[in-house]
Amino acid sequence: MTGTSKSALRADATRNVAQIRAAALDAFHGRGLATPLEEIAKIAGVSKATIYNRFGGRDGLIDAVIGELVATEMYAIMERAQQVADPWECIATYVSDRRDLQYREPAFTDTLRMAYPESKNLIALANKATDVTTELLHRAHEAGVVRRDFTAADLYYADIANGLALAAMPKPARADYDRRTGFFLDSLRPQ
Amino acid sequence: MTGTSKSALRADATRNVAQIRAAALDAFHGRGLATPLEEIAKIAGVSKATIYNRFGGRDGLIDAVIGELVATEMYAIMERAQQVADPWECIATYVSDRRDLQYREPAFTDTLRMAYPESKNLIALANKATDVTTELLHRAHEAGVVRRDFTAADLYYADIANGLALAAMPKPARADYDRRTGFFLDSLRPQ
DNA sequence: AAGCAACTTGACCCTATAGTCAACTTGACG
DNA sequence: CGTCAAGTTGACTATAGGGTCAAGTTGCTT
Numbered sequence: 088m089t090g091t092s093k094s095a096l097r098a099d100a101t102r103n104v105a106q107i108r109a110a111a112l113d114a115f116h117g118r119g120l121a122t123p124l125e126e127i128a129k130i131a132g133v134s135k136a137t138i139y140n141r142f143g144g145r146d147g148l149i150d151a152v153i154g155e156l157v158a159t160e161m162y163a164i165m166e167r168a169q170q171v172a173d174p175w176e177c178i179a180t181y182v183s184d185r186r187d188l189q190y191r192e193p194a195f196t197d198t199l200r201m202a203y204p205e206s207k208n209l210i211a212l213a214n215k216a217t218d219v220t221t222e223l224l225h226r227a228h229e230a231g232v233v234r235r236d237f238t239a240a241d242l243y244y245a246d247i248a249n250g251l252a253l254a255a256m257p258k259p260a261r262a263d264y265d266r267r268t269g270f271f272l273d274s275l276r277p278q
Numbered sequence: 279m280t281g282t283s284k285s286a287l288r289a290d291a292t293r294n295v296a297q298i299r300a301a302a303l304d305a306f307h308g309r310g311l312a313t314p315l316e317e318i319a320k321i322a323g324v325s326k327a328t329i330y331n332r333f334g335g336r337d338g339l340i341d342a343v344i345g346e347l348v349a350t351e352m353y354a355i356m357e358r359a360q361q362v363a364d365p366w367e368c369i370a371t372y373v374s375d376r377r378d379l380q381y382r383e384p385a386f387t388d389t390l391r392m393a394y395p396e397s398k399n400l401i402a403l404a405n406k407a408t409d410v411t412t413e414l415l416h417r418a419h420e421a422g423v424v425r426r427d428f429t430a431a432d433l434y435y436a437d438i439a440n441g442l443a444l445a446a447m448p449k450p451a452r453a454d455y456d457r458r459t460g461f462f463l464d465s466l467r468p469q
Numbered sequence: 470a471a472g473c474a475a476c477t478t479g480a481c482c483c484t485a486t487a488g489t490c491a492a493c494t495t496g497a498c499g
Numbered sequence: 500c501g502t503c504a505a506g507t508t509g510a511c512t513a514t515a516g517g518g519t520c521a522a523g524t525t526g527c528t529t
Contacts, residue, residue, distance in 0.1 A: 097496055097505055123486060134508045139488070141506095200446070241458055244450065248443035252435060255391070255442055259435065267432055274465035288475055288526055314516060325478045330518070332476095 104141050106131040111152045119193035119254065120149055120202060120209075146205040153208045156194050161212060164188065165219045174230035179272055181223055182242070186268045189250050190261070196250025199243070217243070234277045245271060295332050297322040302343050310384035310445065311340055311393060311400075337396040344399045347385050352403060355379065356410045365421035370463055372414055373433070377459045380441050381452070387441025390434070408434070425468045436462060 096104070110131035114122040124145060128135040142148040168181035188195045197203070201213045220239045227233035253259075259267075287295070301322035305313040315336060319326045333339040359372035379386045388394070392404045411430045418424035444450075450458075 095505090099496065100506060103507085124488095125486075135487090136489080136508055137506080140508095144488075236457060237461065240454070241461070244443060244447070244454075244458065247447060248439035251442035251446055252439035256435070256438060263431070263435075266427060267435065270428065270432070270465040273469075274461040278464075286475090290526065291476060294477085315518095316516075326517090327478055327519080328476085331478095335518075 100141065103131070103133050103137055107133060107138055107141060107148070108152055111148050112156055115149075115152065115156055115194050116192065120145075120197040124148075146203055149203055149206040150208045153194070153198065153206065153212065157188075157192060157198050158208070158212055160188055160192065161195070161198075161216060165216075168219075168223060174227055175232035178223055178227040178233055178275070181220075182272055182275075183268055185246060186249065186264070186271075189246065189253060190258075190264055193250070193254055196247070196254065199250065200247055231277065233275045237275055291332065294322070294324050294328055298324060298329055298332060298339070299343055302339050303347055306340075306343065306347055306385050307383065311336075311388040315339075337394055340394055340397040341399045344385070344389065344397065344403065348379075348383060348389050349399070349403055351379055351383065352386070352389075352407060356407075359410075359414060365418055366423035369414055369418040369424055369466070372411075373463060373466075374459055376437060377440065377455070377462075380437065380444060381449075381455055384441070384445055387438070387445065390441065391438055422468065424466045428466055 107127065110127045111122075114127045114130060124138050125135045127148075128138055131138075138144070138148060142151055164181065164184040167184060168177055171177040171180050185195075198209050198212050199216060201210055203209055217239065220242055224233065224237075224239050224242070228235055298318065301318045302313075305318045305321060315329050316326050318339075319329055322329075329335070329339060333342055355372065355375040358375060359368050362368040362371050376386075389400050389403050390407065392401055394400055408430065411433055415424065415428075415430050415433070419426055
């Protein structure tokens with residue numbers, strides 16, 4: 088063999104893969120995972136068909152970039168929460184950080200929604216988030232800092248609703264958004 | 279003249295108008311105001327072009343049915359709230375009734391969102407709802423039963439978010455939905 | 470019952486997006 | 500440096516929905 092590369096890709100194909108990834112990151116960041124592939128192709132300077140050749144379509148492309156786009160930040164959020172000792176601060180940090188990521192990254196809401204069930208990496212992320220939510224909420228319930236009748240499904244519903252509103256309306260000012268997150272957090276307390 | 283009718287519509291056209299209205303009420307009720315016109319035409323037993331002939335398109339059709347579809351219930355909600363003496367119960371009733379209507383009638387969320395700005399009747403309804411919300415919230419603030427930093431825009435945002443989630447996800451069980459409405463109401467209280 | 474304006478409609482066109490493929494181009498190896 | 504597999508792409512198909520119109524049909528008036 089001539090190198091350490093494991094791929095049989097030709098040089099031009101390798102370059103195109105890199106350009107398409109970069110374009111997808113850029114486009115998904117601004118518009119979410121539903122960005123038309125033709126637009127991504129244009130940014131990358133290739134034709135739409137090349138995306139199908141290299142990634143097999145939107146699902147494969149999502150699989151290829153969701154890590155850099157969302158997974159990194161999501162894992163940071165989960166770890167950050169896990170490091171907060173105070174039970175209430177733990178859940179409050181987790182919820183606030185999720186809301187922050189929704190505000191900055193529409194693709195995060197697409198991930199939570201499992202908008203592309205064929206993308207394995209996306210589904211894995213969504214499931215991981217669900218697991219962590221369940222776990223943190225369980226602890227919060229045990230500690231008595233979150234009302235017993237508030238479930239993981241309730242948090243899921245509220246966050247999807249929030250993400251859809253963000254996508255469908257003019258983006259609210261950060262201050263308004265954060266105040267609303269505060270309201271939501273208040274509603275979690277017992278009584 | 280041969281009758282008291284003010285319209286110059288021929289008998290077959292009159293019949294079609296009635297059938298289209300009925301079909302639109304039915305379809306909008308189930309699917310919201312975005313139902314494809316072709317589907318409404320099929321239910322009505324006419325061609326899509328006839329809807330354009332009689333109503334001028336979706337906006338005109340919405341204008342023709344939004345009253346029966348949403349306005350009646352919306353005015354009932356506003357009057358019901360206005361009749362509750364206790365300031366907190368007043369706002370709680372108003373918010374709960376809006377959520378209930380969202381659950382039963384997707385077109386109500388379309389109205390709140392002003393999803394069809396060309397439909398005058400829809401816009402008038404949306405504005406009326408905004409006025410009443412502002413007025414009731416003002417009273418609630420005066421009475422000190424709702425936190426000062428909760429604004430009409432906050433209620434608007436929350437209700438749009440809720441309506442979008444209802445449309446995008448499997449409909450939650452009524453009990454879950456009502457519990458979440460309860461959480462939301464709790465978040466309005468001072469502190 | 471004949472004529473005509475009112476009415477309806479099938480068959481269009483247009484937009485946007487996903488997805489496919491035959492034919493052309495090009496990188497890399499012997 | 501010629502060969503050809505790998506790679507690219509323009510042009511295509513398909514789906515879904517909005518919107519329009521020439522041509523045909525029908526209710527109404529006299």
